[in-house]
Amino acid sequence: MKRPLFFGALLFSALLGTQPTISQTLNMQVDVKKVGSPIQSTMYGIFFEDINYGADGGLYAEMIKNRSFEFPQSLLGWTSFGKVEVRDDKPAFTNNPHFVRLHEAGHSDKQTGLDNEGFFGVAVKQNATYRFSVWARLPEAGAGSIRVELIDGASNVLVKENLTFDSKEWKKYQVILKAPKTEAKARLRIFLTSKAAVDLDHVSLFPVDTWKGRENGLRKDLAQALYDLHPGVFRFPGGCIVEGTDLETRYQWKNTVGQVENRKLNENRWQYTFTHRFFPDYFQTYGMGFFELFQLSEDIGAEPLPVLSCGLACQFQNKDEKAHASVKELDPYIQDALDLIEFANGDVTTKWGKLRADMGHPAPFNLKVMAVGNEQWGTLYPERLEPFIKAIRAKYPTFKIIGSAGPSPDGKDFEFGWKEMKRLKTDLVDEHYYKDPKWFLTNATRYDAYDRKGPKVFAGEYACHVQSVKNNFESALCEAAFMTGFERNADLVQMCTYAPLFAHVDGYQWRPDLIWFDNLRSVRSVNYYVQQLYGMNKGTNVLPLTINNQPVTGKDGLYATAAWDKTAKAYIIKVANTSDKEQSVSITLAGLKKGVAFAKSTCTKLHSPDLDMENTLDNPYAVVPVETPVTLEGNVLNVKLESKTFAVYRLQN
Incomplete structure (x- = not known):
């Protein structure tokens, strides 16, 4: 299918200027002697929110709607x-x-x-x-x-x-x-x-065949897809459902633990939002509650990152300050945060640690970090966040706290949010951006000039939105190019999670999404494979990668970064060619010791000549990574990189 001019292949040419001919060779230098900033194990992860029937009707394997007759219309379903x-x-x-x-x-x-x-x-x-x-x-x-x-x-x-x-x-x-x-x-x-x-x-x-065979279990193919991402961090349960349409319907973790049959039903905040795709029967049974989400984090090898209410209902939906808890009313909210840490980490002799043990997990979940608030902004937020920080750090001095920069990646509210997060000395600041391809390509240098003295960055929600609002190859390629900026700035950016995660093809309200499914099948989007390639090839330390002593951030349509994996003894180079021409690239491992041999060297490519191509339930493998061997000539790797390609070169000692 031909794409509209603005979002099609010509966009890339317009953005990137004159393209090189195939005969020209671009010389990349990777300085293997200058082992740089550590890349956190939490760098690439997952964000789960119950939107698009992501929980009941999705990851949570229960097949009966309104199983306890607690919907407002008792026999709905x-x-x-x-x-x-x-x-x-x-x-x-x-x-x-x-x-x-x-x-x-x-x-x-x-x-x-x-x-x-x-x-x-x-x-x-x-x-x-x-x-x-x-x-x-x-x-x-x-x-x-x-x-x-x-x-x-x-x-x-x-x-x-x-x-x-x-x-x-x-x-x-x-x-x-x-x-x-x-x-x-x-x-x-x-x-x-x-x-x-x-x-x-x-x-x-x-x-019967659920993930890990658990009776109150998860849908096996969807949980397996999360495991296969090799995530380092798992953010849950939202998102806007943390805030609720009002405080009464906010996500309260204590209602999601204990005996499954006795967990109190809650309205889903997404029930009301999209009248063009309205689902009045969208509720949360909490059968998959905080215990199950902590357990899933452990199953997939990711650090848990819960998000809790700061006492503000959704600010988009509530303009009146009376809709929110006042600062004087925050004690129960703060206690919920302290009790959650005890539930996750406390000894079995404590109240909440005992509950965790009674639910089948005596060992702690080793919770290290928590976000307080989701997309909050303005003066209402920092004045509520501050007492949380004081209380948590008084009891748990080494515990990390994430604050929000609001729903936008720039503007007055964003700048004010960052200023306040620095003042409050949060450990990380959560940034969100849903933008078009042009924004993603031109913002690959976003973090190059950020202040290194303040909090670290958590890109908690992001996705490239093309005009057709699909998970097509164009959106995935732009995300791959943009993410080179995450890795190049690993001293600052410590976590990132694409959003949203799941969507039921019959019940979606928001798109694009990382994984699509119906009741029998699931498909991993092209965007999924970008996330997977980063998750499987993050390395342990950044290495300088340059062309003509400059970072590779879009000139000639190329975006690149390099890493050293000290555990696997591998050099990893990621290159996105967003131009409309094949590129001849020479990658030199400068400073490599003589005689170093590479036992296994591979190139894994994600490529499509059609920017609009996407993976679907009926065609799930339209665009998938393809791995081939590569050979170095001494310390040089010469490659021809097709147009519109994301490639990961893994050079194993």
Whole structure:
């Protein structure tokens, strides 16, 4: 497909000026003797927020919508038939008091029961097994029973099993269902099969094969995609949901831990934002809460980075200062922050450390850093952040705190935010930018002249937005070029995370996103592979890389950086060619000792002649990295770099 002029290939030529001919050779020098700033293990990471059905209906593998009947419309997501009533007397769970009572229909040819639509359907795969569980009791004398079915879109029964209840007290029951075929839009159906009434609560269906095989687990393919990024840091749970549309609906971590069935339902802040793609049934069950997010951080080898409310509701949605907690009202918010550190790191004899241990993780999660506030700005923010900093540092002197520079990468609010973060001596400042290709290419030098005396930088949310708002190759290539500036300035930039992470193709509200999925499949965007290449090849220290003694920051369409990996004994050179011509490049490892041999040298390229190309569910491998061997001539690597290419050269000793 031809791209519009402004966002197409001609943009690159216009930005970068006259292009060299193929016969010209550009000579890059990598000074291997000048081992520079350390590259933090946290440099390239992941940001998770429950937007686009990223949690319920996404990474969290629960397949039943409104499983505890706690949505404001108690049967939203359910179709009831026969005699069904919603009750809240003598509930199983105090935070989720509603349950359903199924009564005999009153006629031999009538039925009582429920069926659930799931999240855009209940998708099952042929020969896969699914764990159905329910909390039930008998409100009256007698024997109670139900039949559980998975049905296809035409109401044909795929599989069915019976459950019998034997107690007047609430008790958990379960049965395994094996799908005979793949069905994308199945439903769960429950029939009452006894004359006796039964009470049901927390009706749940999970694939048996979850990430790490956990019963309250995560969708395996999506969690695997996170693991394969090799992330150094994992930021969660947001984003704007930390703030909430109002303070009542802000994300409160204490509501997300403890017994899964008793975690209190919360509105999702993204439920209200996009009326053109409006999802009034978008809630947070918190089945995947802070414990599970800490656990996932550990699983994927990333340091956890929680974000907590500073007492400000979303400032975009609340202009009245009365919508926010005053400074005098911050004590419970500050206590939440202190208690979270105890939950993550505390001894099992402490209140919150004991809860962590009771949930199955006696060892600490080794939390080192926390962000207080998300995209806050103006005077309201630093006056609320300051008491957090004082309280946290008084109790945990070495703990790191991240502050915000606001929602924009420049302007008065951004400058004021940085000034205040320096005054408060935060350890890092969170910067966000969603910009077009031109901005990303021209800002590859953004951090070259930053003040080195103040806080470090965390690029907490960023993505290149092309006019078509797609995850196409153009956006990925611009991000790859821009990220060379992160690595070149590793003394200052210590963390970065693309955003958002997930999007359901039937339930997205924001795009582009790193990983797309439906109920059966997932696809890793071209942008994903850029993040993965950086994550797998970050190195341990920066090396100077120049052409004519100047950093390679866009001249002739090239952007480059180099690193030394002292653990793997490898030199790593990343080069983005954003021009519309092939480039002949000579890379010299200046200062290399004579006789040094390279046991394995490779080039991994991400390339497409079509800037608009993207990976989709139906064509997931349209643009993927391709690895080939390369050979040095002494200390020189001569390469031909195709136009519109991101390449990573890994020269292993």
